[in-house]
Amino acid sequence: MYRVLTEQFGNPSAQYPLGHQARTLVEDSRAVVADALGCKAENLFFTSCGTESNNWAIRSAAWHGRHTGKHIITTAVEHSAVLEPLRALAQEGYEITRLRPDRSGNVTVEQVADALREDTILISMMLVNNETGCVFPVAEAARLLKARKSHALLHCDAVQGLLKVPCDPVRWGVDLMSLSAHKIGGPKGIGALYVADSLRNFRPLLPGGGQERGLRSGTEATAQIAGFAKAVELRRENLAEKLARMAALKSYCRDRLLTIPGMETVGDGTAPHILSLSLAGYPSANIVTELGEQGICISAGSACHKGKPSHVFAAMGLPKKVAAGTIRVSFGPDTTEADIDALYAALKEHQSKRFPML
Numbered sequence: 001m002y003r004v005l006t007e008q009f010g011n012p013s014a015q016y017p018l019g020h021q022a023r024t025l026v027e028d029s030r031a032v033v034a035d036a037l038g039c040k041a042e043n044l045f046f047t048s049c050g051t052e053s054n055n056w057a058i059r060s061a062a063w064h065g066r067h068t069g070k071h072i073i074t075t076a077v078e079h080s081a082v083l084e085p086l087r088a089l090a091q092e093g094y095e096i097t098r099l100r101p102d103r104s105g106n107v108t109v110e111q112v113a114d115a116l117r118e119d120t121i122l123i124s125m126m127l128v129n130n131e132t133g134c135v136f137p138v139a140e141a142a143r144l145l146k147a148r149k150s151h152a153l154l155h156c157d158a159v160q161g162l163l164k165v166p167c168d169p170v171r172w173g174v175d176l177m178s179l180s181a182h183k184i185g186g187p188k189g190i191g192a193l194y195v196a197d198s199l200r201n202f203r204p205l206l207p208g209g210g211q212e213r214g215l216r217s218g219t220e221a222t223a224q225i226a227g228f229a230k231a232v233e234l235r236r237e238n239l240a241e242k243l244a245r246m247a248a249l250k251s252y253c254r255d256r257l258l259t260i261p262g263m264e265t266v267g268d269g270t271a272p273h274i275l276s277l278s279l280a281g282y283p284s285a286n287i288v289t290e291l292g293e294q295g296i297c298i299s300a301g302s303a304c305h306k307g308k309p310s311h312v313f314a315a316m317g318l319p320k321k322v323a324a325g326t327i328r329v330s331f332g333p334d335t336t337e338a339d340i341d342a343l344y345a346a347l348k349e350h351q352s353k354r355f356p357m358l
Contacts, residue, residue, distance in 0.1 A: 133269025
């Protein structure tokens with residue numbers, strides 16, 4: 001990114017040589033990200049983040065189905081970047097069905113089938129829940145729509161799924177898929193939206209100068225785009241080994257932390273990079289703050305909650321004490337057993353300060 005900012009800083013839409021260099025860089029980067037997704041480069045459009053991608057997908061899908069109906073299916077545990085634009089559509093007269101997960105955090109394709117109607121125009125379902133690590137049945141939902149010959153589009157927020165779990169919109173038959181670079185070690189402020197070939201009259205969210213083939217106007221964030229592609233390249237190196245190691249560390253962490261009195265798992269998420277637990281009776285905000293002062297970075301849920309209660313745990317029907325004590329531990333390629341041991345020691349110390357006998 002530094003090299004692009006200092007040496008290849010031309011405007012990709014400009015006709016001078018620096019502009020041509022920047023345009024080549026953007027298109028080469030697009031090809032790299034598209035290859036990781038298993039789609040053609042022309043089906044991938046860069047955005048400012050996953051939130052923009054979600055808003056674009058949802059708003060345009062609603063416009064696409066405007067002559068078919070006003071019914072939309074989602075889950076009650078989607079990211080706010082999906083739930084909030086859907087809330088806005090509800091205020092405009094759309095009917096939103098929110099599927100509730102079971103106590104393990106899972107949603108089934110049978111729930112989708114039961115909710116699907118003739119006037120359903122969109123299903124928006126995340127691939128991996130960002131708080132529980134549960135993997136949702138996106139591919140099965142696509143097959144359901146095909147079997148029912150439904151006109152509904154399928155949108156998938158795959159921000160937490162790219163290069164973590166299988167993610168194949170073309171083979172699955174997904175119409176729209178949202179991505180973000182910072183979940184794979186890339187820069188913040190750059191995302192992408194996959195748009196299937198079938199959506200030839202897809203509506204732009206941001207009209208303007210006609211960048212991104214007229215579908216996403218605004219001067220391209222060239223350095224961030226280059227950073228996105230580089231992050232994809234780096235993450236794909238020995239990816240299977242990285243994912244296996246992350247899954248093993250998650251298992252080690254679960255086993256280690258469950259030896260702490262009162263600790264329990266929340267949900268049964270199978271994604272290799274997210275572990276949700278609860279130390280009931282110990283407010284997670286206090287845990288996060290105290291451990292943060294020791295340089296241990298965990299969270300109480302999504303960073304976008306900013307201290308507010310998690311709608312995910314509420315939808316799962318967790319007891320209040322369990323929900324209030326929930327922490328999310330995330331794993332990356334650089335996480336070590338020593339990191340987990342330090343977390344274990346810090347949690348034990350936090351617990352002993354309140355109840356020394358434990």
